[in-house]
Amino acid sequence: MAETEGQANDTKDNLNVNRFSNADVEYEGGSPNTNSWLFTLDELHDRTPSRLDGISYEGEVESRFKGINFIIMAASRLRLPHNTIFAASCYFHRFYIRKSFRKYHQYDIAATCLFIAAKSEETARRVKDVVIVCAKVAQKNDSAVIDEQSKEFWRWRDMILFNELVVLETICFDLEVANPYDILQDFVAELKLEERSTDVCRSSWKFLNDTCRSMAILAATPRELAVSAIYWGGVLLGKPITDEPNEEWYLNLKVPKEKIEIVCALMADAYKSRTGEQKYGTV
Amino acid sequence: MAASANKYKLIKKLGEGTYAVVYKATDAQNNTYAVKRIKLGEFKDGIDISAIRELKFLQEIRHVNVIALYDVYSDQETLNLVLEFLVSDLEHIIQDKSLIFQTADIKAWMLMSLRGLHHCHRSYIMHRDLKPSNLLIAADGNIKIADFGLARVAAYPQEYLTPTVVTRWYRAPELLLGSRHYTESVDIWAMGAIFAELMLRTPYIPGASDFDQVELTFRVLGTPTEEIWPGVSSLPLYDDLMTKITQRHPVPPPSEISLRFMAASTAALNLLNSMLEYDPSKRPTTESALLSPYFVEELPRPTKPQNLPKPPSFSS
Numbered sequence: 003m004a005e006t007e008g009q010a011n012d013t014k015d016n017l018n019v020n021r022f023s024n025a026d027v028e029y030e031g032g033s034p035n036t037n038s039w040l041f042t043l044d045e046l047h048d049r050t051p052s053r054l055d056g057i058s059y060e061g062e063v064e065s066r067f068k069g070i071n072f073i074i075m076a077a078s079r080l081r082l083p084h085n086t087i088f089a090a091s092c093y094f095h096r097f098y099i100r101k102s103f104r105k106y107h108q109y110d111i112a113a114t115c116l117f118i119a120a121k122s123e124e125t126a127r128r129v130k131d132v133v134i135v136c137a138k139v140a141q142k143n144d145s146a147v148i149d150e151q152s153k154e155f156w157r158w159r160d161m162i163l164f165n166e167l168v169v170l171e172t173i174c175f176d177l178e179v180a181n182p183y184d185i186l187q188d189f190v191a192e193l194k195l196e197e198r199s200t201d202v203c204r205s206s207w208k209f210l211n212d213t214c215r216s217m218a219i220l221a222a223t224p225r226e227l228a229v230s231a232i233y234w235g236g237v238l239l240g241k242p243i244t245d246e247p248n249e250e251w252y253l254n255l256k257v258p259k260e261k262i263e264i265v266c267a268l269m270a271d272a273y274k275s276r277t278g279e280q281k282y283g284t285v
Numbered sequence: 286m287a288a289s290a291n292k293y294k295l296i297k298k299l300g301e302g303t304y305a306v307v308y309k310a311t312d313a314q315n316n317t318y319a320v321k322r323i324k325l326g327e328f329k330d331g332i333d334i335s336a337i338r339e340l341k342f343l344q345e346i347r348h349v350n351v352i353a354l355y356d357v358y359s360d361q362e363t364l365n366l367v368l369e370f371l372v373s374d375l376e377h378i379i380q381d382k383s384l385i386f387q388t389a390d391i392k393a394w395m396l397m398s399l400r401g402l403h404h405c406h407r408s409y410i411m412h413r414d415l416k417p418s419n420l421l422i423a424a425d426g427n428i429k430i431a432d433f434g435l436a437r438v439a440a441y442p443q444e445y446l447t448p449t450v451v452t453r454w455y456r457a458p459e460l461l462l463g464s465r466h467y468t469e470s471v472d473i474w475a476m477g478a479i480f481a482e483l484m485l486r487t488p489y490i491p492g493a494s495d496f497d498q499v500e501l502t503f504r505v506l507g508t509p510t511e512e513i514w515p516g517v518s519s520l521p522l523y524d525d526l527m528t529k530i531t532q533r534h535p536v537p538p539p540s541e542i543s544l545r546f547m548a549a550s551t552a553a554l555n556l557l558n559s560m561l562e563y564d565p566s567k568r569p570t571t572e573s574a575l576l577s578p579y580f581v582e583e584l585p586r587p588t589k590p591q592n593l594p595k596p597p598s599f600s601s
């Protein structure tokens with residue numbers, strides 16, 4: 003399916019394109035799509051387009067954090083559900099696996115990803131509504147007057163409609179995102195976690211929400227994210243559920259511990275860049 | 286994906302859909318494709334949501350009985366889906382009265398369609414627009430489910446869905462009555478209506494308007510009651526429609542249904558009746574339909590795809 007060369011005019015950005023040849027699934031009865039958007043820590047640390055473009059790792063992590071924060075703030079004002087936020091976040095992180103933050107501003111791409119995810123997750127919003135919300139969030143001012151008379155309105159509108167195709171093309175038109183929330187919910191039910199500790203449940207859910215902001219979604223499958231969330235939900239609260247008598251729950255989930263460690267390392271990097279970003283509009 | 290625009294040469298226009306124009310195309314190796322060309326900038330809200338759905342679902346679903354999406358590319362003005370080129374569709378075959386259908390042929394078409402649909406449902410995708418013209422046919426005789434512009438992921442029970450899906454003649458009764466919480470079983474109803482049409486060679490419930498569709502459905506299959514379909518009277522349009530439709534029809538007995546489908550076996554009729562159950566929860570899943578005696582026990586075996594009736598224009 004996938005063409006192994008990326009967009010010819012942007013070869014510099016395409017360091018990882020050989021990855022996408024994984025998308026070349028043999029056409030046969032019933033094989034699932036195995037598009038791979040998973041990368042090693044080394045790749046995420048040193049070989050993204052932004053890193054090759056001279057941006058520091060910390061700088062990239064911060065831009066990603068800001069972009070996802072933008073998505074979350076705009077989404078809550080547009081009353082979009084968490085699965086739309088998750089899909090938009092995936093598109094955003096995937097986009098910057100192929101393009102540099104020097105060429106595309108994180109807010110522009112964040113707004114466009116949210117606009118696309120709203121459609122692909124069946125929660126479509128009018129471009130006009132998305133534009134007004136995004137312009138306000140970008141100005142960090144909910145009472146800003148943005149309407150069809152303002153220049154800002156048209157700048158955002160033209161930008162989103164122009165970038166819609168740019169983003170789609172860059173993410174290889176791959177809109178399918180498996181939702182880790184359903185998986186977490188299944189685990190919670192299976193482990194009877196709700197009865198054991200509502201606190202652990204809540205903090206697992208929060209952890210999963212926060213994975214969006216980090217590069218963890220480029221390093222782990224939705225299932226691995228959900229398992230990490232349960233694991234760390236307990237650890238963060240000082241109530242690791244591995245201390246419970248039936249420790250085999252974890253073994254049954256069949257996620258290697260190293261994976262969970264990778265997820266947590268990337269989460270920690272993202273949390274570090276949080277400074278200064280929390281003042282406006284906590285969600 | 287993301288091929289260059291000049292990898293495919295458009296040869297001729299095949300037809301025009303609701304949001305795209307479809308062309309026959311070839312590549313350098315002389316493989317034939319159908320390129321669905323979606324004009325951008327025509328919609329004030331950006332790329333049409335039907336195109337987004339087709340992109341999303343066709344990338345996810347790979348199955349011999351679902352149309353293959355080989356490639357996607359774009360230029361400044363268009364988004365192009367490179368699809369498997371298909372020579373015909375079930376509507377043409379049904380309408381071509383020079384063709385004679387054996388019972389084994391009908392079984393083969395139903396089997397292939399349900400297999401493709403099973404794969405969709407297993408991936409939690411409802412098609413929501415099944416009809417003979419969306420069941421395309423490849424040169425080798427295989428059925429390919431196409432047109433995912435209305436498809437969507439199966440909803441959570443509390444989620445709101447629009448009831449205005451599915452081309453009228455294939456629309457399940459819960460949709461006709463305005464239900465907003467339907468499931469994959471709307472696709473099963475549509476397949477039931479297609480099954481009937483394959484046997485009759487004419488649409489089974491061809492309503493002339495949305496209202497007429499309701500009336501006709503009741504005339505053909507009886508007026509639904511709480512007894513046969515618990516919950517029917519609380520559907521949004523029920524009261525309104527029932528005041529307009531004064532005549533009540535009894536549910537036709539099996540003997541009458543079998544008179545309508547003279548050539549059908551008991552196993553075929555049982556499957557048909559179950560797919561056209563009023564109560565959505567009583568309809569079979571794709572799996573139970575595929576495991577019904579019609580497919581697994583009863584003879585004849587389904588015709589091999591390459592031996593199915595084809596129109597004379599059919600080149601393979």
Ligand SMILES: Nc1ncnc2c1ncn2[C@@H]1O[C@H](COP(=O)(O)OP(=O)(O)O)[C@@H](O)[C@H]1O
Nearest residue numbers: 299300301302303305307319368369370371432
């Ligand atoms: N894969 C294909 N192979 C050959 N012809 C096709 C293919 N897909 C569509 N067509 C032709 O293009 C026309 C429009 O297709 P489509 O956009 O899917 O229609 P609609 O939107 O009306 O369902 C069809 O009626 C058919 O003639």
